[in-house]
Every structure is written in structure tokens, then in C-alpha cells.
Amino acid sequence: MAFCSPHTTTSLRSPCTTIPNSGFRQNQVILFTTRSSRRSTTRHGARTFQVSCAVEKPIVIGLAADSGCGKSTFMRRLTSVFGGAAEPPKGGNPDSNTLISDTTTVICLDDYHSLDRTGRKEKGVTALDPKANDFDLMYEQVKAIKEGKAIEKPIYNHVTGLLDPAELIQPPKIFVIEGLHPMYDERVRDLLDFSIYLDISNEVKFAWKIQRDMAERGHSLESIKASIEARKPDFDAFIDPQKQYADAVIEVLPTQLIPDDNEGKVLRVKLIMKEGVKFFNPVYLFDEGSTINWIPCGRKLTCSYPGIKFSYGPDTYFGQEVSVLEMDGQFDRLDELIYVESHLSNLSTKFYGEVTQQMLKHADFPGSNNGTGLFQTIVGLKIRDLYEQIIAERAGVPAEAAKV
Numbered sequence: 001m002a003f004c005s006p007h008t009t010t011s012l013r014s015p016c017t018t019i020p021n022s023g024f025r026q027n028q029v030i031l032f033t034t035r036s037s038r039r040s041t042t043r044h045g046a047r048t049f050q051v052s053c054a055v056e057k058p059i060v061i062g063l064a065a066d067s068g069c070g071k072s073t074f075m076r077r078l079t080s081v082f083g084g085a086a087e088p089p090k091g092g093n094p095d096s097n098t099l100i101s102d103t104t105t106v107i108c109l110d111d112y113h114s115l116d117r118t119g120r121k122e123k124g125v126t127a128l129d130p131k132a133n134d135f136d137l138m139y140e141q142v143k144a145i146k147e148g149k150a151i152e153k154p155i156y157n158h159v160t161g162l163l164d165p166a167e168l169i170q171p172p173k174i175f176v177i178e179g180l181h182p183m184y185d186e187r188v189r190d191l192l193d194f195s196i197y198l199d200i201s202n203e204v205k206f207a208w209k210i211q212r213d214m215a216e217r218g219h220s221l222e223s224i225k226a227s228i229e230a231r232k233p234d235f236d237a238f239i240d241p242q243k244q245y246a247d248a249v250i251e252v253l254p255t256q257l258i259p260d261d262n263e264g265k266v267l268r269v270k271l272i273m274k275e276g277v278k279f280f281n282p283v284y285l286f287d288e289g290s291t292i293n294w295i296p297c298g299r300k301l302t303c304s305y306p307g308i309k310f311s312y313g314p315d316t317y318f319g320q321e322v323s324v325l326e327m328d329g330q331f332d333r334l335d336e337l338i339y340v341e342s343h344l345s346n347l348s349t350k351f352y353g354e355v356t357q358q359m360l361k362h363a364d365f366p367g368s369n370n371g372t373g374l375f376q377t378i379v380g381l382k383i384r385d386l387y388e389q390i391i392a393e394r395a396g397v398p399a400e401a402a403k404v
Ligand SMILES: Nc1ncnc2c1ncn2[C@@H]1O[C@H](COP(=O)(O)OP(=O)(O)OP(=O)(O)O)[C@@H](O)[C@H]1O
Pocket: 065, 066, 067, 068, 069, 070, 071, 072, 073, 074, 208, 209, 211, 212, 366, 367, 368, 372, 373
């Protein structure tokens, strides 16, 4: 017999809240969770009664991007939306790639490299090549987590380039798989409740790589160029095509506000949101479905050269209907973002100004003054909303009751 134990992690009103002799009041807000069954019969004293249980199995989110394209930054923004800090597993391998917070566990798909650094060198393949990755194991383990089962996941050690002994991963509320190939294998793709692709144009990728690998890691300009060139064929063949499957794409391009800009500091960022995705209502500017161009600079938003331009409208992306929100330029004063936020709808915020608050909280993260930070924050809020709606649907209660 499966017992439902009451937890107070999330408040849901159980559809049958009268529990004789249980110590729980009628209509008391309780979350019943069970790993295995939706409806369980429990015994309390001499009486048997039925309770409906919210089956708390993880939702699975996929985040795809090339290396050095802002996945970690995005993850930090996402976990912050749920509150609490994300940390590596306590007492585990110091080189673990996993980050755990109260609500989310983020694993890095590099851990499914089947060939270590030497193995790849010997075989002449890059880490982007599916031949260097174990998709069978990835599928089995993501499926197990989705079913609420713990897994022993391998670790790829980026310091040594070796495959380390496995680490134990317990099913969280939200399981995020980030890396090169979350949408490559159809079986894994089908397990995703929501997917995001960070599409960084070559020019911008190059500028970010230089900034990080030259300034912070002491690599030479030539070696950075050579590494990007060496990865490009496999990137084009195996990573880039995944964007067609993403529910949301954040595309990062050079600005159009500065003619022939080659500095790569001012960015044009697009948030491409697929229409018709269950529990995901695309954000819109002013009027849903219209085509809008908006220059918000003026009395309420301070802009220095080259200014800021927003655009919004319907479009198609790989033959699918999408809504696209675009921001070109950068903010001078983040607190004034509230003015932009007040003209956006369907943000899935819990209170007026939440986007601005999140952006101010992480003003030191890369991209906080432009569309990369803004759209990553918005996608984080949409994921929280998606999670709450899925949990509410599973429990058969209104979404309001499942708010985290
Ligand atoms: N929005 C941004 N604006 C400017 N620079 C950025 C932005 N996002 C990331 N970067 C730059 O790219 C670097 C890599 O970012 P991050 O660590 O988030 O990427 P990653 O995809 O997780 O990388 P890796 O896979 O190599 O660990 C940062 O150190 C920063 O220099």
C-alpha cells in the first residue's frame, strides 16, 4: 500500500481534504505527495479512506548551447527566480558539474561524454560529435529521474579530462539538463517539458570567448580562433540544428544601431517563442499579435548612444508560428527597466516589477544591461509558471493553488 505523506513544500488544496481522525482539519491546505500513485488508499485508525495525491515527479527542462555561450549565467538567473542558492552536491566530487538548489537540480550533459579527453584525441573526434557521447545512458537516466527515481550519474571532470566515479542524483522538483545535446536524441527530447536554445552568433561568440578565455584563462587570440574554427563543422552539424526543436530561443546578434559595428559590446537580442506550447503563453509588447516597433528612450528611460529599440511581432521559425520580442541596445539605468516591464504582458510575474527586481538583484551578471539578461530572466519566470501549471494539473487543482 502506498502512503501519501503530507509535506508543506507547496500548498495545494487536496480535492478530498476530509481525513477522519487524521489530525488534519477539513479544508486544511496540505500537499500530499507520493512517488508512485495518483490515488492511494491509506488506513488511519480503524477507518479506511481515500485521498487524492499530487504526484510530485520532476518536470524536465532542456537548455542547449555551445560552450561559453552563457548557460551557467542563465542557470544562475533561473535558480534565483525560485529562490535559494544553487550549490554542488554536498560532500561530493569537488569537480562535479551539478548544481542543486531547493527546487532545481541542474546537470551538465558533458557528464555523458563516453570518450574522455585522450579518447577523443585518439579517435580524432570533438566533444560535440555524438560518437563521443552516450545517448542511451542519457535517455535512461533522464527517464528515471522523470519517473521520480534516483540515478548514479557519471561525472566528466573538466580539470583532468577524465571520467570520474558516478554521483548520486535524487529527483528534484525541476530537473534541468544543460549542455551541448539536450535536444539531439529524439528519446531525450520527448522527455522535455520545456526547451531553450541559446543561439549566439559567431561574431558575439568570438567576442565572449576572447573576453573569458584570454582575459580570465590566459589563452592566446590564435588558440581561441583555432578552437572556434575546429569546433565549427561539428557545431553546425550537431548542435545548431537543435534550435528548431526549442520552445524558446534566445538569439544574440551584433547591434544594428551602430553601422558596421565590430566591437560586439552592444547587442541585438531576440526572444523567439513558439506558439501553441502547453502552459507557455508568449510574452508580448503592447498588443498581442500586432507588429510593434518601439523606441522607449525619452522622459522615462535614459539612453545614451546608440539608444534602445524594441520590436515585437508574429513570425515563422523553421516553419512554425512564433512570437518574437527583440531588444537592440543597452540600458543605462537598470532601475528604469520598470518602464519597459510595464509595457510587456504575459510575463508570469507574481508582482508588479518582479522582472526589474530580478535584474537589479543580479546586476553584476554578464548581460544584465541588455536583452540577454532581460530575456533570460523572463524565460526563468515562464519556467516557474510552467512548473506551477503542470503541478496544478497533476493535482487537479487551479494553478493558483500550486504557486511556489
Ligand atoms: N549575456 C552575456 N553578455 C556578455 N558576456 C557574456 C554573456 N553571457 C556570457 N558571457 C561571457 O561568456 C562567458 C561564459 O559564460 P557562461 O559561463 O555563462 O557560459 P557557459 O555556456 O556556461 O560556458 P561553459 O559551457 O564553457 O562552461 C562569461 O564569462 C562571459 O564572459
